[in-house]
Amino acid sequence: LENGGVAMDISKSLQISFMLRTRSLSGQIIYLKTPTSFLSVSLEDGLLVYEALINDNMKKQRTNLVVNDGVVRSVDINQNGLHIDGKLNANNLLLPLLVNTFGINDNLTLIIGQRSDQLPSFDGCLENIHIGITPPISFFVDGRAGNLLENTMHFKLMKRRNIIDNFCYADDLCGLVNPCKNDAVCRDLWNKRVCECQxxxxxxxxxxxxNRCENHICKFGACISGIDEYSCVCLPGYDGQFCDEEMxxxxxxPCLNGGNCTTAKGKYNCDCPPHFVGSRCQVLKSSKCLPSPCENGANCTVVKDTFKCDCPPGFDGILCDIQKDICQSNPCKNGATCLPKDGDFKCICTNGYEGRxxxxxxxYCSTSPCVHGECITVxxxxxxxCESGWNGEHCDIDINECIRFPCEHDGNCTNTPGSYHCSCDSYHLGYY
Known part of the structure; x- marks a missing residue:
């Protein structure tokens, strides 16, 4: 049943039993009424709830067992209480009164599923519905039951909508196209889908x-998230699993010609003797520009008894042999990590971002992958x-609404792209 129901007239003593299977949180299941009284069984927050109005005395009680777990449950209501799977789950002094109120001589109306002005309809499976001593209620329309009910006292179906006769139908939530991403396995658990991730x-x-890097810190480096682990790419001068060890x-x-070497912040520095210059004390101050002592494409100019180097962008020092820390200004955006590279820098982006x-x-929606639906970037x-009437990973699979018999009064259902059409007989009009 889904957004629908059936209505019948009955006149037998009260005892209600049925089998149900559902994953709905709420919905009307059974509604039994006389002109002055009623008995209702419904779902609220996954629990069975029964309530009754008898002689202006209103009573309502919730059970304590969750039944919207997709498991087949048996429910029995009689003068002793409400039983689920054979176990007493709710007892109330009001129930014995119901037997007398809804007696054998009363003219009662039974609605299974939706009441148009009340709760939404029960969505799930119902089977073996017994009211009193009558046979199980049939949802067959006239002509479809054959001779199954011939010569047997039974309830005649007055009205039905969105009811499937075969117990127990469930939507194929995994479908022909796997809705799970990244090679995950889709498990169909009866109206519930679970994606088992890689x-x-x-x-x-x-x-x-x-993000394997979320709870890990690479102290002097960039964290790279892998499938099962993470790794650190260290800045020059640092080492170790977490880039926390200064080399x-x-x-x-590295210092030549008697230069004194010291380290600080992952770098070394050469304190040169008076007649030598360069990051490694590798050039005499008295050198001229032939050959040029300048590095990294710098221009060399003779100045008196020595020389001068005009450094290109990204380099510093007397010989232009010291790479500037271009990452000091943190040019990378959105939590990215900056790494120096060949006089320039490289940004290691976090998930979901790109660009220099x-x-x-x-x-990810730029290619409009959703044929009949709205694309959402995660x-x-x-x-x-997906729009109503469509499903699938790309909303390109048409749902056959006619499987649920949405047309009332034996109207013929024709499935159309994203919808359906009801062809009514000569005595009825309307969309359904």
């Missing part, structure tokens, strides 16, 4: 890459919010 992904549809750059004796300085949010993927 390592490194999370989210309802496994659409989000797990002994003086160990390799990670200034652009990736637009961390590093997209999701489609």
């Amino acid at each position: 390592p490194g992904f999370t989210g309802t549809f496994c659409e989000t890459r797990i 002994n750059l003086c160990k390799l004796s 300085i990670c200034e652009e949010m990736k637009d 961390t590093d993927n997209f999701l489609c919010n």
Whole structure:
């Protein structure tokens, strides 16, 4: 039943039993009434609720067992209370009075499913509905039951909508096209879908890459998130798993011609003797420009008994042999990490961003992947919010609404793209 129901006239003593299977939080299941009284069984927050009005005495009680877990449940209501799966779940002094109120001589009306002015309809499966001593209620329309009910006292269906006769139908939530992202496995658990994610992904549809760097810090470097682990790319002069170990750059004796080597902040510095210059004390001050002592494409100019280097952008020092810390100004955006590279810099972007300085949010919807729906960009993927009548990862699969028999009064249903059409008989009009 879904957004629909059936109505019948009955005249038997009260005892209600049925089998149900659902994942709905709320909805009307059974409504039994006389001109002055009623008995209702419904779902609220996944719990069965029964309420009654008898001789102006209103009573309502909730059960304590969650029944919207997709498990088949048996429900029995009689003068002793309400039983779920054979166990007493609710007892109330009002119930024995109901037997007398809804007696064998009363003219009662039974509505299964939706009351037009009250709760939404029950969405799920109902089977073996018994009222009193009558046979199970049939949802067959005239002519479809064959001779199954011939010569048997039974309830005649007066009106029905959105009811499927075969117990127990469930939507195929995994579908022909896997709605789960990133090679995840889709598990159909009867009107409930679970995506089993591959390592490194999370989210309802496994659409989000797990950020392994979130709780880890690379002290002097950039964190790179992998599938099951992370790694640190260290800045020059640092080492270790977390880039927290300063390398002994003086160990390799980089300073020439008697220069004194010291280290600080991942760099080494050479304190040169009076007649030598350069980052490693490698050039005599008295050198001329032939050959040029300047490095990294710098122009050399003779000045008296020495020379001068005009450094290109990104370099410093007497010989233009010292690379400036171009990352000091933190040019990378949106939490990206800056790494020096060949006189320039490189930005390691966080998930969902791109561009030279990670200034652009990736637009996974730019190709309009959702055929009949709205595209929503998530961390590093997209999701489609489908229009009514469509499903699938790209909202390109038409839902066959006629499976649920939405047309009333035996109207013929024709499925159309994204919708359906009811062909009514000569005595009825309307969309349904």
